[in-house]
Amino acid sequence: MQSTETNTAKGSKTTWDMGTDTTLIHILARNAELLGNRVAMREKHLGIWQETTWSQMLDTTLACAAGMESLGFGAEDALLVLGDNRPRLYMGMLAAGVLGGYAMPVYSTATPDEIRHFMHETHVRFVLAEDQEQVDKVLDLGDQGATIKNIIYDEPRGLTNYSNPGLISWEKLQAIGADRLRAEPKLRNSLIERALPDGPAVFVHSSGTTGKPKGVVLSHRNFLAGVRNAHRGGAFTFGETILAYLPMAWVGDFAITVGAGVALHFTINIPERQETVLHDLREVAPTFYLAAPRSWDNMLTTIQVRMEDSTPLKKWFYDVFMNSALASERRKLEGKQPSLTERLMRQLGEWLIFGPIKDQLGLTRLRGAFTGGEAIGEDTFVFYRALGVKLRQFYGQTESSAFTALQDTEEVRLHTVGKPLPGVEVKIGDNGEVLIRSGSVFSGYYKLENATREALEDGWLHTGDAGYIEPDGHMVVLGRLSEVVYTSKGERYIPNYIENRLKFSPYIKDVAVLGSGRDTLAAIICIDMEPVGHWAEVRGISYMSYADLSQKPEVIELVTAAVKRVNSILPDGLKLHHFVSLHKEFDPDDGEVTRTRKLRRNVVEERYAPIIDAIYGGQQTVTMKAQITYESGEVGTIERQLSVQEI
Incomplete structure (x- = not known):
């Protein structure tokens, strides 16, 4: 070319x-x-x-x-x-x-x-x-x-x-x-x-x-x-x-x-x-700007905080034009055309509201706006599209030099990652695994012959992701194939799919969904300190630390509402019945998540076994000691009594 x-x-x-x-x-x-x-x-x-x-x-x-x-x-x-x-x-x-x-x-x-x-x-x-x-x-x-x-x-x-x-x-x-x-x-x-x-x-x-x-x-x-x-x-x-x-x-x-x-x-x-x-x-x-969903969420939180602190008149203008733009963008995602009123409001809103916001954020010249690594929340995605930032999702792996699939600017869908890029072949294996072939795919893991043989077969990279291809070529990635598990009643699910939906809430940073081999599903949830802290301050709720804030009754209610929203879209057999708000974040230094904040499920389930036992043992509280690693490399522990919440 x-x-x-x-x-x-x-x-x-x-x-x-x-x-x-x-x-x-x-x-x-x-x-x-x-x-x-x-x-x-x-x-x-x-x-x-x-x-x-x-x-x-x-x-x-x-x-x-x-x-x-x-x-x-x-x-x-x-x-x-x-x-x-x-x-x-x-x-x-x-x-x-x-x-x-x-x-x-x-x-x-x-x-x-x-x-x-x-x-x-x-x-x-x-x-x-x-x-x-x-x-x-x-x-x-x-x-x-x-x-x-x-x-x-x-x-x-x-x-x-x-x-x-x-x-x-x-x-x-x-x-x-x-x-x-x-x-x-x-x-x-x-x-x-x-x-x-x-x-x-x-x-x-x-x-x-x-x-x-x-x-x-x-x-x-x-x-x-x-x-x-x-x-x-x-x-x-x-x-x-x-x-x-x-x-x-x-x-x-x-x-x-x-x-x-x-x-x-x-x-x-x-x-x-x-x-x-x-x-x-x-x-x-x-x-061009690429950011993880959490970064886009944080930027949205910044906008919302600033609008909360602005004058009543500015807030009124913001609400009127943003609500109109959000309605218009949702119609587009449904394949419908925005109304004449919405188009006019869009043009006027660009001059009064959207343009100044984008200027404050440095997004005025943005032609390529992307998110990847995990699913992005619907509200966040629609907000930026309504603002005039043509946010798109992309999909790739370390083993394929980062680029595999991409959404087109005017052909975005909330549940897909777009179509395979030119020069990339994609097929779905018999077990539902996404397989790709391209010149961008690596030649093997360094000095790991067995892992290389498992990952590469006849030139095809086994991504380890479960997914499917829609009739028009759009790819849907469900989660890690190795994480497909079953409840004791035979319900098949991918924890990561539910975890991502919970993290669509700006108040939830990390989640570990539990339930493999159990009758019901539950979750260990880590709140996001910054937005939850601001939410608490606006309402006059005092707190001293992350651990203190995470156990406030009002915060528990906030998290409960987020869990109920996700439950509303899940089938009955996969609804969450219990959760615990953890007194610390999952930390890469503690080995609980990777540096890119992907959950190390085996570590979490082993470390927080007392919480899991309490949830499925019908306890209402559990005393939990958690290991923390300081920047010096020294290891300490913190102890807290946590409540088991029933939905």
């Missing part, structure tokens, strides 16, 4: 080849040649946006590669990357790929045990760390016997007095690489040509819902195939403006920020801190 893009830097037409028989570094070199002075990355630092052009990005990446090679990094070596989104960390990952090594990003909040698992998986000897906090984590592991040759750090603050051997600043690494490039004139082109299309681009991990995360090495060809498929399917186009804030360890971040970012020469904006993402989002006003 080819696409023609106007090269404004040179004022001529340039043909951009979107083939997959190339590498990310080769495309980066092309961008530097044709778009040299155009901005590739912008990073917010001390309140000021710092810009990096495509030429600078290439030079920095090559200097990093030359420097790392001088330190002994080579093909099949692994570079552990620790930290939040930073330009140097992205360029360091590209440099590892240049040398045929494995760039292995890890969640910045990863515990020492998780990092140790990744380091032993590939015998990591090189680390690229964002700051002192991440360096300290690695040094602690080194004291425990981990073999680490070099730790390269980005932010020098707090590290100037460290004298640990192998600790080297990014600036020093750059100087080593630049000196070598000057001394070896042929090295620059050699580095650009060294990586192979089927060579490693990044080493990421599966979510690990049923055990330790499995290593997934994705090649340049895999990513470029995924980007090409997504481009053909209308996910994004050349020259998008994006905000790179998603966790670097998640495959979607690399696929969008680096894969599509380089291949389609995006302008990549990086927030100052995770805490400033919403503020930076408004400044950037991206044209």
Whole structure:
């Protein structure tokens, strides 16, 4: 496939080849040649946006590669990357790929045990760390016997007095690489040509819902195939403006920020801190934005809170125009046309209400708005569509380089994930499993032959998801196939399906549905502290902590109402009969959910067995001790008496 893009830097037409028989570094070199002075990355630092052009990005990446090679990094070596989104960390990952090594990003909040698992998986000897906090984590592991040759750090603050051997600043690494490039004139082109299309681009991990995360090495060809498929399917186009804030360890971040970012020469904006993402989002006003359902929920909560605090007149205008837009959008989802009055109200509302709200949020230029990872609540989805943000759902896996299916802008349905992308084949197995085949699919799990044989068969990836394809080609994903369970009465259900419906409530953050082999279904529910806390404050309900708030009678009633709403759409045999509001959140540090907040059901059911026994034993209360892991890695416990609520 080819696409023609106007090269404004040179004022001529340039043909951009979107083939997959190339590498990310080769495309980066092309961008530097044709778009040299155009901005590739912008990073917010001390309140000021710092810009990096495509030429600078290439030079920095090559200097990093030359420097790392001088330190002994080579093909099949692994570079552990620790930290939040930073330009140097992205360029360091590209440099590892240049040398045929494995760039292995890890969640910045990863515990020492998780990092140790990744380091032993590939015998990591090189680390690229964002700051002192991440360096300290690695040094602690080194004291425990981990073999680490070099730790390269980005932010020098707090590290100037460290004298640990192998600790080297990014600036020093750059100087080593630049000196070598000057001394070896042929090295620059050699580095650009060294990586192979089927060579490693990044080493990421599966979510690990049923055990330790499995290593997934994705090649340049895999990513470029995924980007090409997504481009053909209308996910994004050349020259998008994006905000790179998603966790670097998640495959979607690399696929969008680096894969599509380089291949389609995006302008990549990086927030100052995770805490400033919403503020930076408004400044950037991206044209493409992907967020998990929970992030869209949080943004909606922000809007609702601000409207609660506004004047009566503004609230009246908001209610009138938003209610009209919501009614219009629901008619569209039902396949009906909005009325003339609704169309007129839509136009006037855009000027008075919707436009200003989108401007405050940084959504005014948004062409591609996406959500994925789990089902999004109907109310949230319809709200953004009514606001004028054409929110769409997408579906993908780590093993398929993130992109599999996508909703079309004007063909969205609440229960589907859209149609398979061009270049992606999908079929449903005899057991109801979703199978896919595409150039974006990986070649196997790292050093796990048995798991690879189970996942790949005759070129088809077994996704592990249960689903079906509607007559017009739309895909419906029900949940994990391994989670299909039965009640003692033979009722078949997927807990995740019910859990997602419960999480449609803005007041519920996490849920574990119980009932396998039991007569009835029940749930352990974790409230969402921020919206529930605001709800309580508005009503004058005082509380001291999450544990205290979660057990307030008024909050229990709030959760009960949410459970009853979900029960109203479930068949009689699958209605929830009891629930317990947990006194703490499910925490990835405690192993209860993954870093992407997917439930580790076996851990939850084992850890909270006393609650499960109390529910099905007919008890009205249960005293529960819960394990918590502090940022230092130390483990503690909290104890609380919880009530078992009957619906």
